[in-house]
Each structure stands twice: as structure tokens, then as C-alpha cells.
Amino acid sequence: MVLLAHSAQNGVGEQAYRDHVSAVHQSAIRNAWCALAFFAGPVEQKNAISRAVDSGALLHDLGKLDEENQRVLAKTDYGGKLPINHVDAGTAMLWGKGAVNGAILVYCHHRGLFSYDEEVKKQDGKLAFRDPSIAEMIDGKIEEYVANHRNEILLPDIDKDGTALKGLSLRIALSCLVDADHSDTASHYGGELPEVEGISPRWNERLGALNRYVAQLSETADKSERNRLRDEVYQACLNASVAPDIKYCDAPVGTGKTTAVMAHLLRAASQKNLRHIFIVLPYTNIIEQSVKVYREAVVLEGENAEDAVAAHYHQADFSDFRSRQLAVLWKAPIIVTSAVQFFETLAGARTARLRKLHEVPGSAVFLDEAHAAIPLHQWPQQWDWIRELVDHWGCQFVFASGSLIKFWEHSSIAKSESSVPSLLPEDVRKKVVSFERQRVVYPARTPPMNRDQLVEFVLTKPGPRLVILNTVQSAAIIAHEMKNRGYNVLHLSTALTPRDRGRVVELVSRMLQHKSLAEWTLVATSCVEAGVDFSFRTVFRESCSVASLIQSGGRANRHGESRFAEVIDFRTRDPFLNKHPAFDVSRTVLDQIFDESLFESLSPIDITTEAIFRELARTDVLNRAQVIKKKEDSQEYREVEKLCRVIDADTRTVVINPTVINKLENREKVTPVEILQNSVQLWSNKIQKLGLQEFRHIPELFYWSYPYDPLFLGYMEGLLPMVYEYEDDEYGLVI
Secondary structure, eight states: OOOEEEOOBTTBOOEEHHHHHHHHHHHHHHHHHHHHTTOOSOHHHHHHHHHHHHHHHHHTTGGGGSHHHHHHHTSTTOOSOOSSOTHHHHHHHHHHTTOHHHHHHHHHTTTOSOBHHHHHTGGGGTTTTSOTTTHHHHHHHHHHHHHHHHHHSOOOOOOOOSSOOOHHHHHHHHHHHHHHHHHHHHHHTTSSOTTOOOOOOOHHHHHHHHHHHHHHHHHHSOOOHHHHHHHHHHHHHHHSOSOSSEEEEOOOTTSOHHHHHHHHHHHHHHHHTOSEEEEEESOHHHHHHHHHHHHHHHOOTTOOHHHHEEEESTTOOOSSHHHHHHHHTTOSSEEEEEHHHHHHHHTOOSHHHHTTGGGSTTEEEEEETGGGSSOGGGHHHHHHHHHHHHHHHOOEEEEEOTTOOOGGGSTTTOOOOOOOOBSSOHHHHHHHHHHHHHHEEOOOOOOOBOHHHHHHHHHTSOSSEEEEOSSHHHHHHHHHHHHHTTOOEEEESTTSOHHHHHHHHHHHHHHHHOTTOOSOEEEEOGGGSSSOOOOBSEEEEESOOHHHHHHHHTTBSTTOOSSOEEEEEEOBOOTTSOOOGGGHHHHHHHHHHHHTTHHHHSOHHHHHHHHHHHHHHHSSHHHHHHHHHHHHHTTBHHHHHHHTOSOOOOEEEEEOOHHHHHHHHTTOOOOHHHHHHTEEEEEHHHHHHHTOEEETTEEEEEEOOSOOBTTTTBTHHHHHHHHHTTTTOTTOOOO
């Protein structure tokens, strides 16, 4: 009788226990070796990880050898759960031998990481990390399972642990096993390519390609001061020492950070023989823009661009299956991913999230627009993980932003005594800061305005103009009012689907290229605040925060075409222009910065850092940060994952496009990317208020039933009539 690991499914044959366990063991050990090759921490910890992965991989499916489980596995197309929880046997076997780390990996390889408090409540800790409903029965059958296993494949050498794995090391060890298990199972059933590996890094060749790409851009560019500074920034980053392993780059917008930091990291990757370079970005539009640049600059002749520079974020699509796997599993040489993916993986507890974590050791990481990467209260714990990746796992980090925050200088966030140096030498930094002060100015604020006064004020300034408001409703109201008065206006916000936003972005870019076309205005939300290559003559920003105001300045006079451009902070007082309560503290601090004239005396990085430190003193950020750290220290991993969600919003996906809605209603095949490109995100309470309906067979996916304007107001086309019904109401209507 052949002992089985997986049953026959959908025309694919059964998989033998011996074949699956052997493949998982080999793959898990390889994952661990590749990660541990960069490990510089305590030898005892390194050995503990290696032993845990070895024993955990060999015994992860021991419980499948139970007779009841084997009877079920012999059935074809059985889609239910196994009658006996198969992880309990391997857990019990290893725990009984004192191999606690391996036991925990087996226990967690499907369910994910644990809550220590929940585990110790099981019979006062006597059945921690066990399934109480079957523990006694499993203990009585262990020897039988072990004998059957020994007949199929070797038993691991099991020694009592001397070092307990916790935190990031435990996550990485579990990642090695989970990825091996998931990969072999998916490969058997045809859902993944077997043993997918990334292509060769070829760091030196990519650096040569990048140098040629930048030199060509420089040759065709005009000899303006901005372009001369761009060349200096590139050369400074290219030639900077690759030590220490954490640096920052606060070069302003338009100075070529995208390519300059990449040049530095390619040198570091070459000298240190690193595995990957990660580019981590907070916004989808920046990701798309960066992927395009990197694929043009560092992909070598004969390579598939998607294989060399993999894009991993929720709207990414792929031309073939291999490319998707290289992105999703972080196997490519260069991975461009979102802050959500990267930081939630470091904090992960679920196996689907953790699976790719073992690829991070031995990597260079470029955190672009770092000021917006994660909520401030998450930085203390994330900083601890980053320091561990650098100190123990051979990683290299660069933090970059035109409005960077030196959060590592706050004692409550980073308690390390080490400093983080600038990637740019001081003389280059002074030049770019000086140019930045000539490029944009921040005039004194005006009194709060109603919507009529705001429209009139905007039109007094030279165009083209960008007006950024804090809410979707406010942006739609101002755009609507300007259009009704006959002014040339465009609108861009998340009231439009990603596909329609893309069309507006293309239109804006084309209009900005026509220098003679000046009398027009783009009204938008913060979706244009960073990462889009727009250059307006005047920018208006509704009061939000110091960092947002400086980031908005990156959309003004971007390349120094004019002597200077105004970036105007304004406030509103109008029942239809709804207030965003999340900005109360940051607006107060912004007032202080203006009152003290710090925009004239400090560099952008010093202003934003000062502002954030003042905000910290006024909020519960540090208390929330302390909660995360306490949960991590006490091994409440599920709670840590929950507390470290980068975007923690109670929103739902609402499909807008009628064609996609019809396909979904008729149960036709629609790809996830197609849904995302043709949908918007709405707060659940607004969905309830509007009475939107779910698809009958897809829970929590809704469809739009009001008017929608793909060229201008998006879903606000259907909602503005409701807002204007409250014309005489002192408080208006908030949608």
C-alpha cells in the first residue's frame, strides 16, 4: 500500500507521502541555507533555525499517516478536511523530544503563528501547541506513525533545543517550511511551476546598463541647473560607500532619486553578493512609474523584463505564469512592491503572507517616499525588525523622500545609539536644498474660505493650477462649481476607478506639455500628492500636515522652469466642504511651523522631522506603538499582524463598470486585476447608507447602481445631487 500525502484531484493523480515529504524537506533546507548564508547573529540561533527547519520539514505531515486520514486521501476528488488534524502528530513527536522550535513550525505550518496567551490557557499550558480534542489519541499512536514514516523516509536527528526562536527569526524559519510545502503541493496539482527560481542577478551588468541609460538622458537634456544637480546626485550616490548598511537620501523631487539610489544599491549588491533588490513604495501610481523606469534602465539584452524587474502589488498583471510567480514569491533579482506587501510580511502571522519572507535576508531595500510608507505608530517595531535584518541578516537599507522624517532620531522610536548617515555628501545636500528654496515658496496663509471664495482665489493665481483637497466630496464640489462657471477644469480622485484615473493622468500629462496652455485647473485629492510627474505653475493644498504640504510642492515647478512657484496652504469653512478629522493635530502643528517661519529657515527634512516630533507629543502614537512592541515581546503574533496593517480601513470593493458587473452576475471569468481596475473603494457605512447590493454569489463585493461619469466626477456624479439637496442645511451632507 502506497502511503499518501495528497489525494487525486481534478484529473491529477495522488501524491505519495514519501515524494511530498522528500521534496518539501529538500526545498525547505535550501530556503534556510540561502537565508542563513547571510546570517551574522549568534551561532546558537543559526543552528536552532537550521535544526527546526530540518526536523519540521521531515515531520510536518506525520499525522497524515493515521489510518483514518489515509482512507480519506485514497478517495478521488475529496475536497473536505481530513478527519484527524494532521499537524498534531509531528508537533507531539518533536515536543516530546524537546525540539520545541521544530514542533512549533509543524504546529503553525497551516494555521499560521500563534497567540501565546491562547496556547497557555489549554489545560494550564499542559496542552499548549496541541489539539486538545485528539491529543490523548495521538500520543497513543505516535510510535505507529513514526514506524510508518521510517519505512518511507529518514527520520531527522532530534536534539533538545538550546535556543528558543522568537519574533523575526521564527517567522523566517516558518517561511522556509511554508514556502516549500505550498510550492510542492501547488506544483503537484499544476498550480505553480516546479522549483521556480529567479534569473541571475548580474548586478555589475545591470549597473553598467543603468549608467548608460542615465548618461543618455543627460546627453539629451538641457544644461539647466536642475539637470546639473541631477547628475551630481547620481554620481554621489553611485560612488558612496556601501557601509554602513542604513542610509537616507533626502534629495528633493526632480533630482533623480529613482535611478541614483538604484545605482548605489546595485554597487552594494555586487560587492556583497546580495540576492535581491527591493523597491518599496506606498502608492500604486509610483509603483507603475518606477517599474517602467527600471525595466527601461536595468533589463539586459535577451531578458524578459517582467522576470528581471518583477512588479508585486494588487494591480499588477503578468504576461505569463512564470513572471507572476517570480513577483509573488519574491524570486526576481529586482522586486518593486508596495509598502503594504513589504511591511505586513515582516509583521505576518498568516502563512500566505509569511511564505515569501525568507527571500528578504541578503537583500538591499530602497524605501522610497518613506515618510508615507506606514503609520507613524508602527515605526518603533518595524525599526527593530529593520535593525535585525541589517545586523543579523545581511540586509542594506536606504530611506528616501523629498519630505523625509528622521524618525530614527526620536528616542521612543529607535533606541539604538547608531546614527543614520546621508547618502549625499554635505556639499551636494546644500546645493539641492538651496535650489529647492528657489524652486518653490510657501506664502503666508489666507483666512478660511467658503467654496465661492476658494474658486475666486484660485483663479487669481497663474496657471496651470493644481488644487488638492482632503476629501473626495470636497474635490468633487470644487471641480463641479468651477465647471458650472465655464472654467477649464479636470478632476482626479478615488471617485474614479483606477482605469479612469489612468486616463485622466494621461490627459493631464499631455496638457502640461503644452506650455502655451495655461488657463486650466486640476482639482484633486491627495492621490496626486506624490509620485506623479506633474509640474504646475501654482499649487494649492488644503491644510493637512507639513509633510503633505512639502510633498505637494513636488508637483509645482518640478524642473525649475520658472523662477519660483507658490505652494499655497489654505483652509475652508463651508458646509459642503467636509472636514477630515484625522488631520486635527497635524494642522495645529502646521500652524506653529508657519508662525515660527520655519519654512524659510530649515531644510525640508528638518521641517518634517520637527513637525512629526511635535505631533508625537500631542497624540497617542507612542502608546499605540508600545502596545505593538508588548504584543511582539509576549508572542501574540496574530495580534501583532492585526495591529501592523498598513491600511486599516473598513472599506469594500464596489464594481463600477457595467460590462464587468454583467460578467460577474453571469458567473463569467473575470480576473482580479480586471475587477480592481474597474472598481472603487467605499467605506462600509457609506455602502449601507446608499443601499448598494452585494453580488449574489460573491460576499462583500458590491456593484454600483447610481450614475457614474468616467471622464470627470466618477461616482460623485450620482451623489452630488444628494449633497446639494442640503443647500440650506447648516451642516450639509457628508457622502
